[in-house]
Amino acid sequence: MGEGVETRDGDAGAEAVQQSEQQSDTVVAIPAGTVVLAATPIGNVGDASARLRALLEHADIVAAEDTRRLYDLANRLGVHVNGRVVAYHDHNERDKADGLLDNVETGATVLVVSDAGMPTINDPGLAIVRRAIERGLPVTCAPGPSAVLDALALSGLPTDRFCYEGFLPRKHSERVQHLRMLQGERRTIVFYETLHRIDDSMDDLLDAFGPNRRMALCRELTKDYEQIRRGTIAEIRDGVREDPPRGEMVLVVAGASDEEAASVAPNTLSVEDMAVLAIDRALEDGLRIKEAITQVVGEHPLPDGSLANRKQVYQAVLAIKR
Structure with a gap:
């Protein structure tokens, strides 16, 4: 959601490190030759999962929306990012997706993280998922916090x-x-x-x-x-x-x-219905047909909230008159 990880006081930070040490004994499998989308905390660093900690430490490549925030999060979790870190954000994700997937194809674990929450949900990640599917490469998730x-x-x-x-x-x-x-x-x-x-x-x-x-x-x-x-x-x-x-x-x-x-439903009219209504409006109110069309189109938005094409309504008017 674009939120940074909240700074906690000393006691909470120490607690997070202690939790990390306790969870380090848990065996977490790191899938080789796989893209892993991992959720990061949206506020409270204590919400980081054991899988996220292990992936940050052991992934071959970490594709991060903001590399500075990635290292800040790792410091708060008391873990060291050992893999290669790559900036992966809205402006470059399409260009970088295939290069990252080339590494996956040779057996690398590529971890994708956003600043907060799950990648692809209003954050980068969709491009690499789509390309991985197209190339037949595995993708998985390490779920977690979601705003x-x-x-x-x-x-x-x-x-x-x-x-x-x-x-x-x-x-x-x-x-x-x-x-x-x-x-x-x-x-x-x-x-x-x-x-x-x-x-x-x-x-x-x-x-x-x-x-x-x-x-x-x-x-x-x-x-x-x-x-x-x-x-x-x-x-x-x-x-x-x-x-x-x-x-x-x-x-x-x-x-x-x-x-x-x-x-809401009755407000949705077809182009032909709008043409009939515009003709009636023009006759009743003494308007030019184009003025009547403008009024009718404005009063009756389409199901997606947009407005009908006035030229199409005008052509329908001409067809009715013929």
Whole structure:
């Protein structure tokens, strides 16, 4: 999720080292000729698994989103990274995937880690997984902390069915369109958001889902100042304005009720339906047909939240008139 590993006080650090020493007696198999995606702590360093410690020490190559954070994490865990360390991030992962896989093909263990949480979940890793599959090379996971699952479990909202939407779009227009697409979503919805956009995003959530939909805002997960704010969208928005949260956040929003989902469906019209509606609007309101088309298209977004092509609607109008 892009969060750094939290700095703990001396006692906690000593405890982490002691745990590492205790876990060093555990035999952890290091799979040769394999890509291993390993989850790293999202806040509390004590969440690091014995497998992660062993992999950091014994992998032949460690592909890290940020090499400085990798070494910082290793120091906190009291382990030494013995393999070759490679910077592997959003800007170079496609170019580096095949080179890393060439090493896997000759028997190397390639460990892939992000700054926090599981690689590929809003972090680098997908490119090497896809190429490994295409090349018939083995890929496995060393699971661990997940901000998505932590927030979902703590939200108090239904967990039997949910969808993960990642970070909300940066631009207002794209964010509004994306949220429109989700208005009829019945599953619990999970988003990431940053402190720089949380105020605007809460306004857009209110507009898209209304004031009474339940949600939770989860911040600083697993850290000393972990906070879960639960309530309606209107209550959370007011709380964000009165007491702005810091750090990266996970937003968990309840899915649409049957009534809410049903109210969205009638707004979806075909191009031909929009053409008929535009002709009627033009006649009733004395508008030019292109003005009527613009109004109708704006009032009836498509299922994905985008707007119909006005030229296509205009061609449909001409076909009806012919």
